[in-house]
Amino acid sequence: MNGTVLKINKESRTGRIGYYISLFGAALVLLWIGIFKFTPTEAEGIKHLVENHFLTFFVYDIVSVQTVSDAIGAIEIIIALLLLFSVKFASLRKYAAIGMIVTFLMTISYLFTTPGIWRMVDGVPVTDFFILKDLMLLGFGLMILNEKNDHK
Template identity: 80%
Template sequence: MNGTTPMINQRSPTYRLGYYISLFGAALILLWIGIFKFTPTEASAIKPLIENHFLTFFVYNFVSVQAVSNAIGVIEIIIALLLLFSVKFASLRKYAGIGMIFTFLITLSYLFTTPNIWKVVDGIPVTDFFIVKDVLFLGFGLMILNGKNE
């Protein structure tokens, strides 16, 4: 390949190690954050994100702040479990990838829909960096959706 795009040998030990570290790391973080969604602290923390988003602004009209957070937590836990079980059952990889792509596209869009999420610190625009990690998760979701990874 030209430029900085490498030829990837998916059978190499280094690639496989990196793939499994990414898979288990993503699953661990999704599981951890998913469990945290069941706490009142996290439910309150994500409220401004949810209520200012064009896809989710209305949900608090129907259910409580904690119920919304719980539902998001369940989705994150399911995706984590799909990732983990995809090690043994490759057919689950596609669903994990789709779940990751949708989840992280939505969470990344909060960067553009939530008022005052961007601040300027020492002349550099910054945001709550916990959302920025979702760029990596989105990329990994796209990788595993391909289905050729081992």
């Protein structure tokens, strides 16, 4: 039995529409969440994720909760802008993709490093589902990194 091979034809109208919906959707999510990181509510909301991660557990010993959140927000906004500007400047696409991949690998890893993030509800394991959206965004970042720079 042969599996299917996904080949996105960006020369077709539906391929272009799908690509740009994904690009602008990813940029919107990154921009919106990045802006929200500058609020005290979000800074407190991500604290338990950051302080329990093996790569970031120490940052609150150096800077404040809000400063950490602001830095993460700035990174997310920069990646969103790189994505948006990559529509006109293809050379930025690679940097946007790398930023997306690193960012979303990090956020997905919180599912494995944060105590209590998984719980049982009516016999079904559930988590903070907002992190699961990053699986799709990680996939899109990998697709962008893999594509040739001749995209129109």
